[in-house]
Amino acid sequence: MKIYLAGPDVFLPNAVELGRRKVELCARYRLVGLYPLDNAVDPAAPDASLAIFKGNEAMMDAADAVIANLTPFRGPGADSGTVYELGFMAGRGKPCFGYSNDPLLYADRVREFTGVTRREGRLTDSGGLTVEDFSLADNLMMIHALERYGGALVTPKARPADIWQDLATFEACVRLAAEHLGVA
């Protein structure tokens, strides 16, 4: 079984090496990890971004399932490219799994990110926009999609020292996926 490894890992300085470690961990659970192609394309090439898009989409179509790294990225929520891919795989009807290296609830993370107040029963941010307050780790569409299409979001008890390099929670998610997919 092939599993697409969505995540902002591709933006790390050691993206290629981290991808190799993720693929190796998948192999231990008899899963073939497919790691996005962002770093296999020369960013200076014409149409580089389109080549990455097409490559990643072909990889998703070849995959039987997805594991999404939903660790908060550049703000209180998950990386949008990863979230798009999670939605795409859910739309394709393929099993979806996800993990985050941040154990906080979304509303608490927004509290750290911007001012939050409670007005007339609604939790709102500094711009007056409602903050989802359902005791979930991130936006409800993603969290419930995981529960419905694969397995609940996997999180650590405490934030690891390095949220980008620590793969313990990723491995727990691979194990969950392997059990669900019947290869463990």
Next chain:
Amino acid sequence: MKIYLAGPDVFLPNAVELGRRKVELCARYRLVGLYPLDNAVDPAAPDASLAIFKGNEAMMDAADAVIANLTPFRGPGADSGTVYELGFMAGRGKPCFGYSNDPLLYADRVREFTGVTRREGRLTDSGGLTVEDFSLADNLMMIHALERYGGALVTPKARPADIWQDLATFEACVRLAAEHLGVA
């Protein structure tokens, strides 16, 4: 033709009224706008978030296409719930349209949000993570999905005074969708 109106509009204080305005604008172009149900569910009800998820998913399955409001939300990029829904509709193979009321490019928006430096040819944020620098308005997966599955992202020439209440760019996107879907 029915079109799902994804967006963080549901988090605004006047979410319900704004939804009505969006649906009315769709009707002018012979499209039936379907506005997410977030505000039709009592947030204090048990399983409220699951009810919203199921309702929105049923609405997406009933829709022929999607218009996603990708205006940056609580950070430099689009709202994750909206992005999930865009991915879901793309995965379902339905036409995808999108707009943003922010005309900046993603890399420039990250510059406003956090420190950005260029190291060894890579644009990186203050945490050392690569900033996508393809002269696109947001993450390449979303931007190219729109081009591939519907129409290119619609943006205004200048940021409107109120990025959440101004619907001129939304209307331009509705017009594009109506033309593409053959109802205009």
